[in-house]
Amino acid sequence: MKTAICPGSFDPVTLGHIDIIRRASRLFDKVVVVVMRNSSKKNNSFTIEERVEFIRRCTSSFPNVEVDSYEGLLADYAKKHNAVAIVKGLRAVSDFEDEFRQALTNQKLNPDVETVFMTTTAENMFLSSSVVKQVCEFGGDISAFVPAEIRDDIIKRLVK
Numbered sequence: 001m002k003t004a005i006c007p008g009s010f011d012p013v014t015l016g017h018i019d020i021i022r023r024a025s026r027l028f029d030k031v032v033v034v035v036m037r038n039s040s041k042k043n044n045s046f047t048i049e050e051r052v053e054f055i056r057r058c059t060s061s062f063p064n065v066e067v068d069s070y071e072g073l074l075a076d077y078a079k080k081h082n083a084v085a086i087v088k089g090l091r092a093v094s095d096f097e098d099e100f101r102q103a104l105t106n107q108k109l110n111p112d113v114e115t116v117f118m119t120t121t122a123e124n125m126f127l128s129s130s131v132v133k134q135v136c137e138f139g140g141d142i143s144a145f146v147p148a149e150i151r152d153d154i155i156k157r158l159v160k
Contacts (some may be wrong), residue, residue: 004028004085004116007036010051011044012130012154014146016124018058020089023118025062028085033059035069036076045133045157058147074102075109078145086115091125131159 006021015056034053048069053113059065072075078086088099091142132145136158146154
């Protein structure tokens with residue numbers, strides 16, 4: 001069984017994230033979406049537990065997708081779960097440099113796992129969790145940015 005890991009902070013999960021997860025689930029036998037603690041992002045809007053629950057609700061129709069959380073090195077998580085791939089979504093060329101650096105580090109730490117880059121669809125190129133939060137905080141409509149299953153939860157938390 002070929003297992004892939006889809007890591008991220010997912011604060012909150014967007015339609016762009018869900019698109020990458022859906023596409024990865026078609027390529028691998030099992031996909032584990034892992035909510036990682038990102039030490040460079042200090043002010044999360046949602047707890048790790050909330051983010052895990054959001055993703056579970058949004059991926060419940062994907063039979064081969066599981067959701068987990070982890071604090072530590074992604075390469076170690078991949079090794080513990082016998083993952084063959086780490087799937088990362090790329091929105092633009094600007095994402096590539098940082099993701100490439102991470103991929104090389106993960107390869108050095110765990111040579112048995114490959115990083116697979118998936119390009120986003122054109123309609124999601126601009127989309128990020130930060131954009132969702134900013135639009136929502138100012139009362140904008142986020143319906144086209146996040147799954148319907150969690151839209152109201154996001155609005156409830158972020159609209160001031």
